[in-house]
Amino acid sequence: MKVAVFSNKPYDQASFSRANSRHEHDLHFLEARLNIDTVALASDYPAICAFVNDDLSIPVLNVLHEHGTRLVVLRCAGFNNVDLHHADKIGMTVMRVPAYSPYAVAEHTLGLIMSLNRGIHRAYNRVRDGNFSLNGLLGFDLHGCTVGIIGTGRIGRIFAGIMQGLGCHIVAYDPYPDVGAKEMGLEYVTPAELYQRSDIISMHCPLNPDTFHLIDSEAIAQMKKGVMLVNTSRGGVIDTTAVISGLKTGQVGYLGIDVYEQEGDLFFEDLSNKIIQDDVFERLLTFPNVLVTGHQGYFTQEALDNIAETTLSNIDCFENNMACGFKLNPEYVVHGK
Ligand code: NAI
Numbered sequence: 001m002k003v004a005v006f007s008n009k010p011y012d013q014a015s016f017s018r019a020n021s022r023h024e025h026d027l028h029f030l031e032a033r034l035n036i037d038t039v040a041l042a043s044d045y046p047a048i049c050a051f052v053n054d055d056l057s058i059p060v061l062n063v064l065h066e067h068g069t070r071l072v073v074l075r076c077a078g079f080n081n082v083d084l085h086h087a088d089k090i091g092m093t094v095m096r097v098p099a100y101s102p103y104a105v106a107e108h109t110l111g112l113i114m115s116l117n118r119g120i121h122r123a124y125n126r127v128r129d130g131n132f133s134l135n136g137l138l139g140f141d142l143h144g145c146t147v148g149i150i151g152t153g154r155i156g157r158i159f160a161g162i163m164q165g166l167g168c169h170i171v172a173y174d175p176y177p178d179v180g181a182k183e184m185g186l187e188y189v190t191p192a193e194l195y196q197r198s199d200i201i202s203m204h205c206p207l208n209p210d211t212f213h214l215i216d217s218e219a220i221a222q223m224k225k226g227v228m229l230v231n232t233s234r235g236g237v238i239d240t241t242a243v244i245s246g247l248k249t250g251q252v253g254y255l256g257i258d259v260y261e262q263e264g265d266l267f268f269e270d271l272s273n274k275i276i277q278d279d280v281f282e283r284l285l286t287f288p289n290v291l292v293t294g295h296q297g298y299f300t301q302e303a304l305d306n307i308a309e310t311t312l313s314n315i316d317c318f319e320n321n322m323a324c325g326f327k328l329n330p331e332y333v334v335h336g337k
Pocket of ligand 1: 077078102173206258
C-alpha cells in the first residue's frame with residue numbers, strides 16, 4: 001500500500017525500512033509535520049502514517065479524505081491528536097500501536113526520578129567544571145517512600161513494579177482498577193488520598209477530556225509540601241502554569257517531565273540556534289529542581305522495532321480487510337481504554 005510517513009526522522013526511516021522487508025509497502029518518508037499547511041503532501045496516498053504531534057483535527061481529516069486517504073496509522077500509543085469522532089463520521093480508519101515497550105517509558109520515568117532526587121544532571125555539569133561541592137545535591141532515600149501512580153495501564157503497572165523493587169509503597173488511582181495490579185499489592189485510593197499521601201506522583205493516564213489539566217492548582221494544593229511530580233504521559237494532563245506557581249512557593253519540590261502541553265512547537269527539532277518564543281517553557285527551565293526531556297520516554301531500539309512492525313501489520317490488516325484489535329473507535333476518547 002502507498003503510505004506517506006509524516007514527521008519522519010532518520011531513526012524512523014531506518015526501523016521502518018528494516019521491518020518493511022517483511023511487508024513490502026510503498027513507503028514515502030516526509031520530514032514535514034502533518035497539519036493544515038502540509039496536508040496537501042498526502043494527496044493520492046490511501047494511507048498516512050502519523051506521530052504524536054501531527055495534527056489530525058477535523059480540517060486536516062477532511063482534506064485527507066477529499067484527497068483519497070482512508071487509513072491513518074499512528075506510530076504511537078496516545079491518540080489525543082486525532083478527532084476520532086470525526087474520523088469515524090467520514091469513514092476514516094484510525095489504528096495505533098497500543099504497546100511497543102512499556103518498559104522504555106517506565107524505565108525513563110525512573111531515570112527522571114533518580115536524576116531529580118540526587119541532582120545527577122547538575123552533578124554532571126559541576127564535575128566537568130571542576131566543581132565538587134555537594135551543596136544543593138542532597139537527596140532522600142526512595143526506600144520507604146509512597147509513590148502515587150495515576151493510570152495503572154501497561155506503563156503504570158510496570159513502573160509500579162520497578163518502584164516496589166526499590167522498597168516504595170504504591171498508591172494508585174485509575175477509574176478502571178486492574179485485578180493484576182491489586183495482586184501486585186497496589187493500593188487503589190481516591191485522587192484526593194493519593195495527593196495527600198504521595199511523596200512522588202507519576203502520571204501514566206491518557207490525555208482525554210477527563211484528564212485534561214487533572215493536575216491543576218486545586219490538586220497541587222492537596223499534595224504534600226515538596227512533592228515530586230513526574231509526567232511521562234501527555235503534557236496536557238498537567239496545568240503548567242499551576243505547576244510553575246507550585247514550584248515558586250515550594251509546594252512542588254521537584255518536577256520531571258518528558259512531555260509538555262505545547263511541545264508540538266518544540267520537541268523533536270534542533271532549535272539550539274533559534275530564539276524560543278514559549279515563555280512558559282523557558283520559565284520552567286530556570287528552576288534548578290526541574291528536569292525536562294523532549295518526549296524520549298519511548299525511545300529505545302526495541303520500541304522502535306516494535307512500532308515499525310505493528311504499524312506495518314496494521315496496514316496489512318486494512319489492505320486485506322482483516323479485523324484488527326488496534327483499530328480505534330470514538331469510545332476511546334472518553335474512556336481511554
Ligand atoms: P494504557 O491504556 O495501557 O493505560 C492507561 C491507563 O490510564 C488505563 O488503565 C486507564 O484506565 C487509565 N485512565 C483512563 N482515564 C483515567 C483517569 N481519568 N485517571 C486515571 N487513570 C485513567 O496506556 P499505557 O500504554 O500505559 O500509556 C499511558 C500513557 O503514556 C499513554 O496514554 C501515552 O499518553 C503515554 N505514553 C508516553 C510515551 C512517551 O514516550 N513519553 C510513550 C508511550 C505512551
